[in-house]
Amino acid sequence: MAAPDKLPGALPLGAQAMPAAMPTTIPPAVAQAAVRWLLDLEPGDSSTARRKRQQWQSWLDANPLHAQAWQRIAQVDGQLRGVPTAVAVQTLASPALSRRHAVRLAVMLGAGAGGLLALGQSPLGQQAWLSASADLATATGEQQRTVLADGTRLLLNTATAVDLRYSSSERLIVLRAGEIQIESAADPSPDPATGQARPLRVRSSQGLARAIGTRFTVRQYADDTLVQVQEGQVELQLRNDISQTLRLAAGEQGRIATQQLLREATAPAADLAWTQGMLVADDMRLGDFIAELARYRPGRLHCTPEAAALRVSGSYPLADTDKVLAALSRALPVRISSRTRWWVTVEIN
Template identity: 35%
Template sequence: MSRDVARAAAQWLALLESGAATERDHAALQHWRDSHPQHEQTWQKAQTLRQRFSDLPQALAMASLDRPQPGRRAVLKRALGLAALVPTAWLISRQLPIEAWRADLHTATGERKRMALDDGGSLQLNTATAVDVDLAQRRITLVDGELALDVPGAAPMTVQTRYGELKVSQAQVCVRQLASGCLVSVLQGTVQVRDLGGQAATLQGGQQARLKTGGLGAWVPFDVLQPGWRDGVLTAQNQPLGDFLRELQRYRPGVLRWEPSLEALRVTGSFRLDDTDRILDLLASSLGLRVQARTRYWVTLS
């Protein structure tokens, strides 16, 4: 189950549990379920788990609530609340592994961090990222998310991913770990890449390639200014609105939805990531969109 599918199922479940879902929301959910077999499989898992935790014995619940001891009532209410949250928590745990919470450094959704290294370099974490850092061994393990690493000296720093490892020295690199592989983008210098099978390759500045279970894919050129998140900027150059919004979603907690007819609209500009509400307002004014905010965490573009 992919992280995006788990996240979507958790969001749909939260909306239904809130009691605020409209007929249009139910129709949109059905469309999402029908659009891919994995969506329906994940939804059924969520429903099964929700049913499992909703089957508390009614008599026991009523008896406990009827008792005059406030302590017992408080405990039971907390238990009932926990039971209601378990399905969503389980889904979130599938997209945010427990290893991410145990990592040495991590960022929440929309948060970014920078750590200075003792050799004058730096390590930056993008949104929803977790890493383990062993400076004595000069090793960084990317547990989840995306990092940017600048190593100015000749002493190499190793970046370990689920799909292989990188040796970085006198170079700058961005590494984004995805469900389907690890995207390696070299901004400057050269980076040595070794896949899980032990095969080695070299990527040069301005080259980008996907490191997968089966090895390193063919490299493609990319704009070295593309990882603007390092400076808190999201940049688009005649980009389809759907692609832009999917990237913006990474920096916004909650649900961001849009009508399918908006997918092909084009976006150009640089947007500050520290205010994603402002980004939506700018898109609305420039593209003639309507921003419908049910809450701060549930926004629809139409």
């Protein structure tokens, strides 16, 4: 559905004048809240859409700074589409924002025309919403290491969002998007009711992975969840049928699908290269390689069907995708065509 020409609610896009007495700098928390609302609002007249607009209107009326942040969005007038969330928030919070600056920024980032509201219905918008609302999150191309309250070590891969649901009876990590590696720690705060250690679980869209003194990775795909075990054991469980379980040992991997648990071949060592900041290919189709590399690069990175059939081998640093692309152009008969830094095609030379 096309985005409406007005944002829903009492304030048409660009219609409200900014009060002169207001501060010129918007606190980042308010700017981020405005972005969240923009991504969460829905067009149409469904009960859910009406309820969200009522909640948005209440937020808007609660503080003059909220209206000012919304007016900044109106000034941008859709030109922030495709801009990473962190950049959008910085722009909204900037006291020097002007339409000319916003348009220049959008052109520089390869952003197209259209409303920010449409962004909320796109994969980029969904990722931005996850990043803004999750307990822990990484942007595209970013990795983050953290130690949780119980001593568990957590590594977030690119474009990953997790929530932490620790209670007196369980330690739950909710993987909302992306990929994580978990190195479990002994529970320092056993369940007071039973005296037993609280189970450490990772929940994905399809099911649960329970750690049994272990180190393992979990990746959320669109239709299933991949679990790879490096140390110890992990027990898989379907979300909609807890009677189905599958235990994996070190070196094994399995998938949690909607209706079944699948044990697969031994986990390839190259699949863990991302934990060391590398992408390793061993006679890999270039199309598959580029699809994996694209996870670490903002914007659109793809290759033509002719180039996709080529084979690639080697170890490549994920921290600099430009260098990886340059190395490919030297090793293979391909050229890198860039419309902008955010729109890159790999094609036969």
